[in-house]
Amino acid sequence: MGSSMVHPQASLVSHSTAQTGAFHLGPVRGGEGGSYTCLYQVTMPRQGPANSTASHPVLVTVTELLPVPTLSLQSQAGEWALVCTGSPAFPGARFSLYRLGSTFPDATRSAPATRYRALFALSSLPAQDSPLSDQYQCQYSSLLGAEWSHSERSPLVAVPRAIEKTTTSPPSSPGLTGVDWPLVLSCLSVVVLFFIVLVGVGVAVQRKVKAIVEEKRKREGALLWAKLNSRDHVLDLTLKRVSITSQEWGNDDSAAETAFSRSPPWRTLSTFGNTPSS
Template structure:
């Protein structure tokens, strides 16, 4: 009996142990596996330090939410609409000592289950041959603002290598324009590859879609690792603007006051105009034209005073908001203005304001009036001739109708025949009547005339 109870207890213990093992396996299988956190690139300069890390889930797994922690503190998180296998995190390091901290990540799948934490990643500030130092990227023009159709020149320069590594190739990368408010690193696309030792790139004629952030890196061959990419350079922002026609700048006198008139293209009314002194990068004055005009006036009295007898050069420029980007025109040629504006001879426009007569305008009005009167006279004569011809035609028709009626009335003959019955007595009577008629005619024929 005791042996039976002992065997029963061993069997229950074995069953319970197996059940706990299966439960542990089932629980572990319900938790997604841990991801892997790696450092893809780092930019370390005197101005900024930027790190780009990737949290990648194992094959066959993905997440809609990725979290990046520094030790136990949440640093950033990224959400997606559908499950993704990896997420990029870009960190701006303000404190260089923070790079020695430990970082880890995890993800949440579509069922709402969190994975295990990834192994900690220790960021060492010292650069190793695995990640060669970042190069320096420069662009011409230095401002990064280029008009549509112009050329861009990039120069990617590698720093001196402590490991005697010679760059074998340079890569120029471009990322989309930043939308702001996101720590996700935008996927860069390869623009050009150069095997020249200087790392020179020429891009163009550029289009509006080619604007954005440009970076570069170089490739070196490291022993036991092969071809290795360096960390990316600091980004350079390129802005592509539309081509605006150059404005014109003139000096005019309006109502006794000297003004500088900057006229832009009539196709862009309501533009923003800037007035510069020659050689100055900052505008002296800014004007916004009305929505119905394409020019702006700058009164010389509102500008800083000039020295007497000294020529001062001015230039103007205008900008137009096309979509979401401001497009700028070129500056005008320098217009020299004397320090004492009273010594400037009046132009035709100012002389007209003094005399009160604008002879070109008067002659134009008189010419228009003469042409108008001539046109009215020609139209009157033409209409009078047409009316006269119509009246004559009407009169001819009336006369012809009248003669037609007269002719019809003169030729009407009544040919109605009446039946007459004559007897023998009437026949004799008729003969006697004719005889008497002849006698009477003969008698009157011999009567003398007085």
């Protein structure tokens, strides 16, 4: 490697006593793997500091448990968002979004148990004063056993200020850009309910009027039959008895005929209407 590390205890070495310098590394990331060598330095009375020759190189390989995520700028349902995608082998991870040069994340999201990516809407991020663009990185963490394991940060993604301003601009009135469908549906439901009630009232009134007319018709029919029954009468014509002597019968036939014509020898019974039978 091109860098070096000096142990604080290796500042002086005695010729008679062997000393060991221990170097503790961690946390280790993928970029810290490579070949390592060591040397020591002594201070001579007359020559001053003198370095030893380097040791044999030691190859250090760092195996990353969490692969590096990817960060992309996408449009989701008309809104711009940063999408951080981790490894499919670690679903349900916790994702963090960092602005360039920031130690603390601007936002943190936990993915569902079956997903391995998180979405960060630009409208939910804190505003910055950068004149041109903002640069972001993301990182995800997963609980492995009893400890959290963290991935490296993703490559930088620049978000133009023009996109961020468009995304974070206040929404316009619903009446200018679209239809407020919940309000429209509620109004329609009220109108339909009103017509249902109106039709129900109309049917009830019609049935009531029909019942009144039927009752009136029955009452008029009953009155008509009562009047007809009250008009029934019997005309009784009774024959008058006329006594005629033999002399009168022989002497005056015309007078007998006249008397007989006035009083016929039978009873005439005339009935109008319904005559009760005897």
